[in-house]
Amino acid sequence: MEKKSIWQIFRNGLIDENPTFRLLLGMCAPLAITTSASNAIGMGLATTFVLVCSNAVISALRRVIPKEVRLPAFITIIAGFVTIVSLVMQRYFASLYDSLGVFLELIVVNCIILGRAEMFASKNKVIPSLADGLGMGLGFTAALLIISTIREILGNLSWFGFSFFGDDVSGMLFFILPAGAFFVLGMLTALMNVIFAKKPAKKNDAGCAGCPGASACGGSCDRKEAEAK
Amino acid sequence: MKFKYVKPTLVLLIICVVISAALAATYRLTYVPPVTDPAQIVALMADDYAEVLPGSTDYVLVERTEGYEKLARGAVVERVTASNGCIVTVHSSGQYDSDPIRVLVGVGADGAVTGVKLLKISETPGMGMKTNNPRWLAQFVGGTSFSLDGRTGAGIDGVTSATKSSRAVVNAVNMAVEAAAELRKEAN
Numbered sequence: 001m002e003k004k005s006i007w008q009i010f011r012n013g014l015i016d017e018n019p020t021f022r023l024l025l026g027m028c029a030p031l032a033i034t035t036s037a038s039n040a041i042g043m044g045l046a047t048t049f050v051l052v053c054s055n056a057v058i059s060a061l062r063r064v065i066p067k068e069v070r071l072p073a074f075i076t077i078i079a080g081f082v083t084i085v086s087l088v089m090q091r092y093f094a095s096l097y098d099s100l101g102v103f104l105e106l107i108v109v110n111c112i113i114l115g116r117a118e119m120f121a122s123k124n125k126v127i128p129s130l131a132d133g134l135g136m137g138l139g140f141t142a143a144l145l146i147i148s149t150i151r152e153i154l155g156n157l158s159w160f161g162f163s164f165f166g167d168d169v170s171g172m173l174f175f176i177l178p179a180g181a182f183f184v185l186g187m188l189t190a191l192m193n194v195i196f197a198k199k200p201a202k203k204n205d206a207g208c209a210g211c212p213g214a215s216a217c218g219g220s221c222d223r224k225e226a227e228a229k
Numbered sequence: 230m231k232f233k234y235v236k237p238t239l240v241l242l243i244i245c246v247v248i249s250a251a252l253a254a255t256y257r258l259t260y261v262p263p264v265t266d267p268a269q270i271v272a273l274m275a276d277d278y279a280e281v282l283p284g285s286t287d288y289v290l291v292e293r294t295e296g297y298e299k300l301a302r303g304a305v306v307e308r309v310t311a312s313n314g315c316i317v318t319v320h321s322s323g324q325y326d327s328d329p330i331r332v333l334v335g336v337g338a339d340g341a342v343t344g345v346k347l348l349k350i351s352e353t354p355g356m357g358m359k360t361n362n363p364r365w366l367a368q369f370v371g372g373t374s375f376s377l378d379g380r381t382g383a384g385i386d387g388v389t390s391a392t393k394s395s396r397a398v399v400n401a402v403n404m405a406v407e408a409a410a411e412l413r414k415e416a417n
Contacts (some may be wrong), residue, residue: 035353035354036354061244064240065240065244066236066237066240068237069237069238069240069241072241073240073241073244076241076244076245076248077244077248079248080248080251080252083252083255084251084252084255087252087255087256087259088255088259090259091259091261092259098328098349098351099351101325101327101328101351102327152354156354170389173356173390176353176354176356
């Protein structure tokens with residue numbers, strides 16, 4: 001794999017491998033908390049903070065953590081940062097904490113974070129890992145903001161809690177309901193696929209060369225096959 | 230060969246200890262001791278009290294459930310008496326059992342509701358959240374018993390597509406009126 005610049009790594013998370021629209025990772029938050037744009041921003045920034053911090057720490061410790069206990073070590077570090085975020089948010093942003101509810105603590109099991117720790121931070125230096133965490137986190141935030149903007153404007157006729165027509169006019173309730181979340185997410189994913197579609201891999205490209213996810217996982221299948229031989 | 234188990238165990242242990250220390254420090258820094266002094270509670274809430282029971286003074290905290298923020302649902306959590314009536318706080322579950330709506334109800338000396346305010350509500354935006362509308366809550370003023378279907382007491386127009394949240398608020402106000410009647414009995 002050729003070496004990527006910091007900017008490329010950052011852009012990669014933001015657009016090319018956007019965790020929500022391209023990798024389809026961590027689908028819980030984009031469906032559950034995108035009923036209002038302010039929730040989406042809060043959730044996105046909390047996730048970004050955890051992602052950047054855990055990527056940096058895991059990358060710094062990548063030679064210290066033995067292979068046998070790497071997943072327990074990663075999840076302990078991630079859970080630590082998530083708890084710190086939720087304690088701070090409870091103290092200083094109580095209303096946001098209340099409206100995010102259980103989904104804030106659920107950042108621990110957001111597979112974007114463990115995914116980036118395993119795929120990227122544990123194999124790269126600190127600075128690229130920081131860029132990757134920031135890019136992925138902001139990509140996630142942007143995705144949440146786009147979904148919630150569509151849902152809040154169409155479903156509640158408001159944006160960031162500011163109502164357009166007062167309380168007497170109702171929006172299309174469908175977009176506030178869970179079905180609306182799936183609909184908006186599906187449409188946006190399709191749109192992203194149309195805009196950024198790459199040529200499909202040729203069938204005779206066996207192994208990681210023909211796999212669209214190879215750049216994300218760093219060719220782990222080929223490596224495992226080589227190890228097995 | 231037993232030696233190979235030592236390093237992973239030790240590394241994981243150290244990581245856990247460091248993270249725990251960081252968490253303990255953060256908890257210390259963000260911890261706010263709960264207000265327990267009745268006079269202080271009443272002073273903090275005075276603006277809200279005045280909103281639901283206009284023209285009242287000298288609030289006295291009669292009772293407050295310990296740790297009510299997380300625990301009580303479907304229950305009266307705080308009772309306050311004032312010069313011209315009393316103010317009752319009720320937790321009532323709407324759409325989410327774990328997140329009850331906190332309803333502040335002012336009841337005048339004659340037993341009629343003088344005002345309703347939702348202190349904390351995290352229902353679904355665009356649906357249950359619409360119960361937190363001053364014009365909807367004004368329906369309760371002047372009545373003593375309420376229901377959504379109008380069979381018992383005054384009929385309340387529920388918020389469309391938010392039946393559970395509407396019902397939660399109606400139940401809360403009914404409970405508050407009953408609690409207020411008990412408070413008046415105790416006072417006499």
